[in-house]
Each structure stands twice: as C-alpha cells, then as structure tokens.
Amino acid sequence: MLKKCLIDPSLIVSTENIGIKDNLSYEKLLVQILDRQVHKLRTKEVASAKVLWRNQYVEEATWEAEEDMKRRHPHLFRSEQISNHGTYSL
Template identity: 45%
Template sequence: MKFGKKGKLAPRFIGPFEILEKVGAVTYRLALSPSLSEVHNVFHVSMLRKYHPNPSHVLQWEPLELRIDMSFKETPIQILYHQVRQLRSKAVPLVKVLWRYHDLEEATWEHKEEMKAMYPNLFYP
C-alpha cells in the first residue's frame, strides 16, 4: 500500500494487507492493522502494489510510529554512497541515504550539506 511521498518519484509502501472486498471499479477495502485504525481503509488501485508470494519469503513487518496527525518522521539509517555531480558552473556534493522502513531500492540522493546539518551522526568526524 502506498503511504505518502518524500521527494520526486520516491514511493513509500507499507504492508502487505489483505483485500477484504472490491468496493468500486478501481477501489478496494483493506484489512489494516490496529495501529492504522485512524486511516480510511478504502484505497484506489493506483495506491496498491501486487504481492508475489514466495514460499521461502518471510515477511518482517515493522509497525510505523505514527503521530496524532497520521504522519511519521523519516529517519536515515546510513549513508550508502558519496558523489559529486558536476554541473556547468558548480559541483554539487550528494549522498545516497538509506531510510528506515525502506528497502535498498528506495534509497534517495540528498544534498550532502543538508544531511550533514540535520544528521551529523551519519558522517565520520
């Protein structure tokens, strides 16, 4: 299930959740966990992603720490790569950040100076 966005083209998914019923032509009602009881349980098909079962796949679901306004704070786990993107007149230092509750494929490129200011513990002294 898609649960908001952070930046361009950075989908965020949580789940899997069981589909209880088809409500309309393109909407489904899901069986959400009790921690998501404040979230409306009917979703458009574009917000869902198909789960491909694999007998050897064990799901490890981490509950999200939701605030009262049904949002949560993204926290980075580690810096994966450093890169300097060369533009015409300047160089832009970037870092690839792995975020909590997300897979390696969902890591994002962020400005190094902004990340260093917000999360100095991720950088070596």
C-alpha cells in the same frame, strides 16, 4: 462486485512499532548512507548522498544534498564513522 472480507487478526499491523502519529504521519529516521557522488556543473560541484530511511527498502533509497545531511546528521560524516565498504552507518 464487492466480496465479503473476513478479518484475520494475524494480519493486523500495530502502529505502535511504526510510530504513526495521530495525524497519520511518521518521522523519517536516517538508517544509513549508502553511497555518495559529486555532480559537476559548469561552475560548481554538487555533492549528493544516497540515504536509506527507516521503513524503506534499499531500492527506495533517495539521493539527498550532502550539505543538508551534514547539517542534520554531522556525526555520520566524521572520518571514524566510515566503514571499509565506503558506507556510513549509525
């Protein structure tokens, strides 16, 4: 059974600060590289980076191929960008 819903204007979230486009999509922006690891296969090693995206919680961070991240965001992988905790940040 449906119940009547009263609209509370304070609960409305503006789409301006999120950056939602007309087709209801948004651009994922890299916030921070949290961790990196190397998977050893039989014949090669595959490097991955744990990436935190804007509008996500730390628990929702994803593992991405490090080569792709280096190609898209080379400034994050310079040695002077590494902090004391081993994370890369903008």
